[in-house]
Amino acid sequence: MDFKKINAPKDTVTRNVNQLSKDTGNIYETVAIIGKRANQIAVEEKEELQKKLQEFSSTQDNLEEIFENDEQIQISKFYERLPKPTLIATQEFVDDKIYYRNPSKETPTDKLV
Numbered sequence: 105m106d107f108k109k110i111n112a113p114k115d116t117v118t119r120n121v122n123q124l125s126k127d128t129g130n131i132y133e134t135v136a137i138i139g140k141r142a143n144q145i146a147v148e149e150k151e152e153l154q155k156k157l158q159e160f161s162s163t164q165d166n167l168e169e170i171f172e173n174d175e176q177i178q179i180s181k182f183y184e185r186l187p188k189p190t191l192i193a194t195q196e197f198v199d200d201k202i203y204y205r206n207p208s209k210e211t212p213t214d215k216l217v
Contacts, residue, residue: 105148112187112195124198134197137204141193153183 125131160176187195196202 105145105152107149107152107183107186110187110192110195112192114185114187114191116191117194119194119198124194127200133206137202138190138193138197141196141202142189145189145192149183149186149189153179 121131125134128134128137156179157176160173186192193202
């Protein structure tokens, strides 16, 4: 995921519940969809940050030689400034970028096709 191209707001936005749940017809289902996507985004962010910060890990465990690396600080600040995963997932849901389905609402003929 390219976090530089995210157009989600960085602050909390008040949303109309009826407008947000118009696709599913159920606000609880909408919240569950957004929550699952937010968890996926959080895991992606964490893995990507760990990969980038692993480059700076030292092989020596000496407490006297701890120093600050400017690149490491810049990477950390970038990830701190990103919108929260919940805001990203909500924006993706509003923009219809999330694919979801409910197997309990599918008819038996849908499964055959």
